[in-house]
Amino acid sequence: MKTVFFKDYSFRYLHQNEDERALNKLNLEIAEGSVVGVIGKAGAGKSTFVKSLNGLCPQVDIGYQDGDLFIDGANVRDREVYEMANKVGIVLQNPELQIFSLTVYDDIAFGPSNLGVKREEIIRRVENVVDAIELRPLIHRSPNNLSGGEQQLLAIAGILAMEPKILAFDEPVSMLDPIGKEQVLKAMFGVTEKNNTLSIITESGADIEAVAEFVDYIVVLDEGKIIASGPAEEVLKNDIVSEVGVGQPQVTELFNKLGKDGIKLDKTPITLNGAVNVLKKELKDKGINSVKRITARGAHKKREFGETIIEVKNLHHYYKNGTHALKGVSLDIPKGQMVGIIGQNGSGKSTLAKHLVGLLKPTNKDAVLKLGDLDCMNPKTKLSDIIKISNYIFQNPDEQLFAETVREEIRFAPRMLEMSKKQMDQEVQEAMDVFDLYPYRKRFIYGLDEDIKTYLAIACVLPMHPEILLIDEPTTGLDTFGEIKMMESLHRLNDEFGKTIVIITHNMKTVANHCDRAIVLSKGEIILDGAPRDVFTQNEELLKADIYPPQITRLGQELAREMDFPRDILTVDEMAATLKSVLKS
Amino acid sequence: MDIDILKARDNVEESFLNTGLSPVTKFFVLLTVLIMAGIWLDVRYLLPLLVLGLILAIMAKIPKSLFIVMITALLLTWYPTLRTTVMQANPDYYQVLDKAWAATPVATVNVKLLNLGNVGLTYGTLYWLTGRIVRYLTVVTWAVFFIVTTPMSEIANTMYALEVPYQIVFVFQMTYKFIPYMSSVINQISDAQKLRAWNMRTINPKKLLQRAIPIANPMIRRTAMIVDQVTIATQIRGFGSGTPTPMKAISLKGYDKAIMVVFGAAFLVAMVGTIAFKWGAL
Numbered sequence: 001m002k003t004v005f006f007k008d009y010s011f012r013y014l015h016q017n018e019d020e021r022a023l024n025k026l027n028l029e030i031a032e033g034s035v036v037g038v039i040g041k042a043g044a045g046k047s048t049f050v051k052s053l054n055g056l057c058p059q060v061d062i063g064y065q066d067g068d069l070f071i072d073g074a075n076v077r078d079r080e081v082y083e084m085a086n087k088v089g090i091v092l093q094n095p096e097l098q099i100f101s102l103t104v105y106d107d108i109a110f111g112p113s114n115l116g117v118k119r120e121e122i123i124r125r126v127e128n129v130v131d132a133i134e135l136r137p138l139i140h141r142s143p144n145n146l147s148g149g150e151q152q153l154l155a156i157a158g159i160l161a162m163e164p165k166i167l168a169f170d171e172p173v174s175m176l177d178p179i180g181k182e183q184v185l186k187a188m189f190g191v192t193e194k195n196n197t198l199s200i201i202t203e204s205g206a207d208i209e210a211v212a213e214f215v216d217y218i219v220v221l222d223e224g225k226i227i228a229s230g231p232a233e234e235v236l237k238n239d240i241v242s243e244v245g246v247g248q249p250q251v252t253e254l255f256n257k258l259g260k261d262g263i264k265l266d267k268t269p270i271t272l273n274g275a276v277n278v279l280k281k282e283l284k285d286k287g288i289n290s291v292k293r294i295t296a297r298g299a300h301k302k303r304e305f306g307e308t309i310i311e312v313k314n315l316h317h318y319y320k321n322g323t324h325a326l327k328g329v330s331l332d333i334p335k336g337q338m339v340g341i342i343g344q345n346g347s348g349k350s351t352l353a354k355h356l357v358g359l360l361k362p363t364n365k366d367a368v369l370k371l372g373d374l375d376c377m378n379p380k381t382k383l384s385d386i387i388k389i390s391n392y393i394f395q396n397p398d399e400q401l402f403a404e405t406v407r408e409e410i411r412f413a414p415r416m417l418e419m420s421k422k423q424m425d426q427e428v429q430e431a432m433d434v435f436d437l438y439p440y441r442k443r444f445i446y447g448l449d450e451d452i453k454t455y456l457a458i459a460c461v462l463p464m465h466p467e468i469l470l471i472d473e474p475t476t477g478l479d480t481f482g483e484i485k486m487m488e489s490l491h492r493l494n495d496e497f498g499k500t501i502v503i504i505t506h507n508m509k510t511v512a513n514h515c516d517r518a519i520v521l522s523k524g525e526i527i528l529d530g531a532p533r534d535v536f537t538q539n540e541e542l543l544k545a546d547i548y549p550p551q552i553t554r555l556g557q558e559l560a561r562e563m564d565f566p567r568d569i570l571t572v573d574e575m576a577a578t579l580k581s582v583l584k585s
Numbered sequence: 586m587d588i589d590i591l592k593a594r595d596n597v598e599e600s601f602l603n604t605g606l607s608p609v610t611k612f613f614v615l616l617t618v619l620i621m622a623g624i625w626l627d628v629r630y631l632l633p634l635l636v637l638g639l640i641l642a643i644m645a646k647i648p649k650s651l652f653i654v655m656i657t658a659l660l661l662t663w664y665p666t667l668r669t670t671v672m673q674a675n676p677d678y679y680q681v682l683d684k685a686w687a688a689t690p691v692a693t694v695n696v697k698l699l700n701l702g703n704v705g706l707t708y709g710t711l712y713w714l715t716g717r718i719v720r721y722l723t724v725v726t727w728a729v730f731f732i733v734t735t736p737m738s739e740i741a742n743t744m745y746a747l748e749v750p751y752q753i754v755f756v757f758q759m760t761y762k763f764i765p766y767m768s769s770v771i772n773q774i775s776d777a778q779k780l781r782a783w784n785m786r787t788i789n790p791k792k793l794l795q796r797a798i799p800i801a802n803p804m805i806r807r808t809a810m811i812v813d814q815v816t817i818a819t820q821i822r823g824f825g826s827g828t829p830t831p832m833k834a835i836s837l838k839g840y841d842k843a844i845m846v847v848f849g850a851a852f853l854v855a856m857v858g859t860i861a862f863k864w865g866a867l
Contacts, residue, residue: 051817054820054821056817056820056821060816060817060820061817080826081820081821082820082823082824082825082826083826085820085821085822085823085826086823089821090821092814092817092818092821094814096766097811097814097815097818098818098821098822099762100755100758100759100762100818100819100822101738101741101758101762102736102737102738102741102758102761102762103736103738106738106741106742106832109832110822110824110829111822111823112823112830113829113830113831113832114822114823114824114825114826114827114829115823115826115827116826116827116828116829116830117830118830119830119831119832122830122832143762144762144765144766158822159821159822162822162823354776357780359776359779359780383779384782384784387779387780387781387782391780392780394773394776394777396773398803398806398807398810399770399773399774399777399803399807400774400777400778400781400799400803401803402798402799402802402803412781412783412799413781413782416781416782416783416784417782446806460781461780461781464781464782
């Protein structure tokens with residue numbers, strides 16, 4: 001039975017021009033019991049797709065609708081949003097803004113309670129959901145004290161308690177660590193399977209591997225149009241997925257590369273297990289039981305670095321509520337290194353970063369914290385001195401941008417530093433040049449795309465000439481093209497301008513592909529510190545930080561269980577070169 | 586201070602006062618105490634209320650650090666308190682106390698400007714000041730006792746059960762829930778701007794106004810975005826479709842009723858005494 005039926009459906013937001021469409025003439029039927037991935041780069045129309053399902057578009061996010069959308073036979077056009085609430089449950093990206101009640105239990109009950117469901121029935125539903133999502137140990141806790149993953153599970157539980165026929169998830173795992181992502185996705189799809197509901201999940205690329213593990217049907221959106229749809233295995237192996245900027249799962253990309261090099265394999269898998277099975281069989285059939293790593297050209301050269309620019313010894317930090325956020329952290333970072341700091345939500349990454357730019361001070365007096373020649377433990381050292389050596393770009397550029405135009409935004413720091421007009425103009429020009437922002441110089445800030453806003457946020461601190469740049473999640477929200485461009489820009493800052501770059505991220509692919517060093521934090525302690533190649537082979541330690549290595553590394557590690565296979569392959573190119581060396585012969 | 590209290594609730598040890606008493610009983614008791622403490626000025630009447638509040642706070646194992654916060658807050662108001670105190674030296678202000686005793690000077694000056702007369706410290710003003718301090722401590726002790734021992738979810742559920750309009754209860758819940766969230770957003774914005782050499786160190790009013798923009802502008806946009814997303818999220822959860830089902834009915838145990846009767850009766854007696862016999866007045 002078709003549960004969702006888009007018939008010539010188009011939607012245009014009020015702020016869009018007449019010839020623009022957020023969704024453009026969609027024709028699509030989805031049956032119950034499916035798990036559908038709606039993929040596309042940022043701005044492709046994924047969120048509008050989800051918000052149309054229960055009439056949020058156009059009733060709350062106001063705009064113009066053409067065509068019809070039928071949910072379970074009912075035309076959404078004829079229903080209020082709250083009437084659709086027990087048919088379509090939507091989980092949004094940020095769990096903090098979807099939780100309203102003051103205990104986990106009450107929040108799960110919030111939805112059915114609003115719908116006027118009888119108390120006994122609400123209790124039954126809440127009891128079922130807390131077991132299904134494994135939230136029982138948390139039911140009396142305040143949602144404010146839960147981790148990001150737990151909050152997202154709670155948001156899902158709150159929707160499930162309304163017993164909708166359709167569950168729609170708008171990038172629900174983008175803010176979580178790798179194991180948090182898996183935990184949430186498993187819970188989501190476990191419930192879908194059990195209740196035979198229809199689940200729809202949107203994804204813009206960074207978590208495509210995690211999503212591909214669960215979906216059975218894919219819809220590809222680009223500029224509001226469906227440009228491909230079909231069974232997940234068919235669509236994800238198609239190059240169109242990469243062309244629209246979403247990117248394929250690493251294993252799919254690998255098999256496509258091998259195919260283009262003339263190595264034909266049984267099929268092109270989209271999941272890790274699928275890839276392991278195909279390769280195991282292929283290698284076994286060819287009698288290969290020992291494979292040596294072939295490093296792709298130019299990748300992961302060992303680089304030389306300068307003197308120590310960040311020196312931290314025995315750094316402790318207690319917050320006022322008693323949380324011991326950093327427990328004797330020690331590290332040295334040499335000048336010019338590109339470092340990735342990884343760890344689960346709440347592991348102390350941001351607390352450490354804030355110490356490295358002077359926003360926080362160690363709470364123990366015997367700590368050492370030096371940035372170049374500047375001793376941050378010296379009470380005379382001011383924040384204004386530190387930010388000229390080390391600076392930090394927060395994840396959400398909207399939390400710092402305020403001026404009218406790009407040029408004015410970059411001029412802010414030079415103006416605060418009372419530079420001369422000539423010097424100011426020169427600094428602004430140089431900062432714009434690094435990220436090719438000159439064409440945007442007169443553009444209104446709020447109309448900029450997310451990637452441009454992130455470049456701008458980094459450009460804004462460059463006039464202070466910090467030698468160290470700490471960047472929080474630089475690739476979040478970017479499609480694969482945006483991610484590549486962003487990392488190229490950071491490499492340029494690193495190579496040409498000699499900046500030491502410290503990235504805080506949940507994206508293991510970014511660390512594997514771009515960083516000289518990975519530092520893993522767990523519960524306020526550094527548990528691993530070394531080259532990504534070494535760090536990503538320490539799986540037991542990584543699990544303590546809720547981290548998995550990138551999918552391509554895990555593929556090598558799975559194959560290594562059965563044969564002599566390198567466990568430290570970091571990129572798709574490396575894996576392709578390695579497999580080509582044995583399969584082609 | 587608010588946030589410290591909210592955090593304290595999550596960490597507070599359980600006691601009968603936390604989990605045994607109904608929020609309705611606690612609210613009723615709090616209301617009677619606050620009304621009386623608000624009317625009375627005489628330290629002899631206020632002191633028993635304070636002592637009772639302190640005993641309950643100790644029984645409820647309220648963190649001592651909260652009392653330090655309370656006393657610090659009190660000390661911070663020294664200037665307006667002292668200013669009001671020294672202006673109470675006129676013995677005609679006192680209706681119950683012996684006027685001659687109240688006028689006994691400790692340190693006074695006669696101010697002819699605007700015919701202010703005697704200004705400074707007398708027995709009367711010191712007695713008034715003591716009463717004011719005790720009143721402050723009484724109100725804060727009882728309020729902290731109530732807030733720390735009553736989960737906000739219980740208060741919200743009780744409000745639903747009492748058929749307070751659900752829109753009001755929701756606003757109440759959201760305010761409570763989003764105080765820490767908004768506080769972290771503001772801190773984040775302020776941190777981001779400090780890293781761009783932003784500061785408010787200027788006495789030039791025009792510059793001061795200009796320098797507020799880097800904080801105000803992102804904050805307004807972020808708040809608008811939060812409101813937008815919360816609106817969407819509430820609609821998704823069926824909010825507004827009708828009166829929600831209260832998850833808990835009000836259930837008053839025997840001791841709840843007994844406490845309410847005792848405090849209700851004491852309140853009536855106190856009110857009669859206050860109106861008819863000027864109890865608690867100076």
